[in-house]
Amino acid sequence: MTENVVCYGCKYAPIELLAGFGADARLIMAEPESFEVAERLAHGNLCGFGKSVLACGLDPNVHQMVLTTCCDVMRRAYDVLKAQGCLDFLWMVDLPHRTGAAERRLLQAQLRSLARTYARFSGRSFEVGRALAAIQVPPAPKPGSVALVGAHAPRSLLDELDRGIGAPVVNHTCTGERILAQPPIELARAESTGCGRCTTADIAGEGTNASTFDRFVEWYAGALLDQTPCMRMDEVGGRSGLVSGAHHGIVYHTMKFCDYYGFEYADVAGTTATPILKLETDGTRQSAGQLRTRIEAFDETLRTDAAAAAGHDGQSFSPAPNPAGEKDAPHAPAPTTRKEAPMGSTPSDPRYVLGVDSGSTSTDAVVMDLDGNIVASVIGATGAKASRGAAAVIEEVLDQAHLTRDDLAMSVATGYGRDAIPNMDVAITEITCHAAGAHYLAPQAKTVIDIGGQDSKVIHLHGDGTVQNFVMNDKCAAGTGRFLEAMARTLQMPIEELSREGLEWKHAVTISSMCTVFAESEVVSLIADDTPTPDIIHGLDVSVARKTAALAHRVGGEPPYLMTGGVAQNQGVVKALSEVLDSPVATHEDSQLCGAIGAAVLGIRRLKA
Incomplete structure (x- = not known):
């Protein structure tokens, strides 16, 4: 990076003023693998963007930085960088919280x-023409765009949105939207009349062009403050237009350890009818993989809504194995109909669809005929390599169905490993697939609760089985199958026994922590106190249920x-969840196959569309 580049971190940063001196302003977008150095110099609870600012300032290729007092974190970052003495030029603009005179x-x-x-530092004069030329006028939002709102969006998030959202994304975040009012005409004329070049004396108010610089500063201060306010300003009413009905969807981004935008999200989510997705990042690229499923699932939901609005609901196939009108079906779903594949299907007449769900623990596969009947299913281990585990399961399910790849009209992949499975026709997120699979297993279900090996998700369904809203917890093992497996190891019992024995509890036990490490310590203490094992297991079941219920409420x-x-096979968790939700929670004999079933169902819909 050249010495004439100034890094900045806020839409209120005076980058046009710096451009007047010939400086090239660049937004801070540092995303290191870790923030080890930043956390050692400051504090681990600094927000991800604050750590990014530190990482940028500590980069030996960065020489200049201008920050604003948009929050206390920026003050802290400035203090650390100043103490380190690592920058040739470092400045903090004390930004007012109001916009009055x-x-x-x-x-x-x-x-x-x-x-x-900066004039003394750079040895350069200020030119009004260069400053005005640096003003960027953003294009008008296109119809059907998606608004990105909230805190600073890291590059990894912008990349994932660009890759995963099929509509234009308008960046309205605190560092993305920069719209300045038009400058007065006399400033634009100053350059042509020879008054646009301001020396150090002019800037100090003593030169012949001092009045030109004064007019620029008077206009420019107002233009900066009159932008759509960020959440650190006192008056934030002007932000309502960012989430207006002009957008097809809203992606609301918050930064870990930042409270400013969490409050606004709660208000927006409670008042807007526009589909909204909440994302949180920590400032490193390690969040990218966790974002992908959420973003792609949101895009699939928007596409479904758009198709429904156009009169094409995509529901040409909706198999219902339960008897029509059976009101109790969601609480006791009927067994899935199995149909043996007839021999003699030919490559010229493929009439089967393969659905594969590649999860963290298991890889599941289902073969359906075009009428929606399951002809074969397999649940296998994912193992150390998703593609290898999927290949083994696919081979087994085709053998079971007496079919070959040539008999398949379509193959659909879902799950975390969906992109790693070769030779599949299409990949669809597990959110959309679980919704379709749940509607297949229990057409009257309104809410799907899926607890897998490494994540938990709750999906609120429309009446036709499409996704209305969803939330995921995949940032740690809390409340997932891996959490229960870890507790089973601590209690020295098989996971199947853990599922049953918790039903025999006598006295309520509270497990206060959902962190696997801390919860394990609590369990060890309970064991040391001679607490009956069924009581401990029930406490674990209730803690999982409460965490999952919180997702359902969201x-x-x-x-x-x-x-x-x-985890649907864990009777203790299912019972505890029913009690916490105060409503029966149904399971199905094919609950673990739900994602693969949904993948196959969606494949059939595509063929019949």
Whole structure:
């Protein structure tokens, strides 16, 4: 990076003023593998963007930085960088919280001080023409766009949105949206009349062009403050337009350890009818994989909504194995109909669909005929390599069905490993597939609760089985199958025994922590106190149920509930969840196959569309 580049971190940063000195301003977008150095110099609870600012400033290729007091974290980052003495030029603009006349005068003084200091540092004059030429006018939002709102969006998030959202994404975050008012005409004319070049004396108010610089600063301070406010400003009413009905969907981003935008999200989610997806990142690229499923599932939901609005609901195939009108079906789903594949299918007449769900623990496969009958299914271990585990399961399910690849009209992959499975026709997120699979197993279900090996998800369904809203917890093993497996090892019993023995509890035991490490310590203490094992297991079941119920409340979950995933086989968790939700939670004999079933169902729909 050249010495004439100034890094900045806020839409209120005076980058046009710096451009007037010939500086090239670049937004801070550092995303290191870890924040080890930043956390050692500051604190682990700094927000991800604050750590990114530190990582950028500590980069030996970065020489200049201008920050603003958008929050206390930026003040802390400035103090650390100043103490390190690692930058040739470091400046902090004290930004007012209001936009009145007094605040404008305060910012004008800040800008003059910065200009004087930067003029001495760079040895350059200020040119009004260069400053005005640096003003970027963003294009008008296109119809059907998706609004990205909230805190600073890291590059990895922008990349995933660009890859995963099929509509234009408008960046309205605190560092993405920068819209300045038009400058007065006399400033634009100053360059042509020879008054646009301001020397150090002019900036100090003593030169012949001092009035030109004064007019620029007076206009510029107001233009910066009059932007759509960020959440650190006192008056934030102007932000309502960011989530107006003009957008097809809203992606709301928050940064770990930042509270400013979490409050706004709660308000927006409770008032808007526009589909909304909440994402949180920590400032490193390690979040990218966790974002992908959420973003792709949201895009699939938006596409489904758009198709429904156009009169094409995509529901040309909706098999219902339960008897029509059976009101109790979601609470006691009927067994799935199995149909043996007839011999003699030929490559010229493929009439089967393969669905494969590649999860963290198991890989599941289902073969269906075009009428929606399951002809074969297999649940196998994913193992150390998703592609290898999928290949073994596919071979087994085709053998079971007496079919070959040539008999398949379509193959659909889902799950975390969906992109790693070769020779599949299409990949669809597990959110959309679990919704379709749940509707196949229990058509009256309104809410799907899926607890798998490494994540938990709750999906609120429309009446036709499409996704209305969803939420995922995949940042740690809390409340997942791996959590229960770890507790089973601590209690020295098979996971199947853990499922049954918790039903025999006598006295309530509270497990306060959902962190696997801390919960294990609690269990060890309970064992040392000679607490009966069934009571400990029931405490674990209730803790999982409460965490999952909280996810259900976030998406507006409602009965009837259907539980899918491997943990659906755990009777203690299912019973505890029914009690916490105060509503029966149904399971199905094919609950673990739900994702693969949904993949096959969606494959059939595509063929019949």
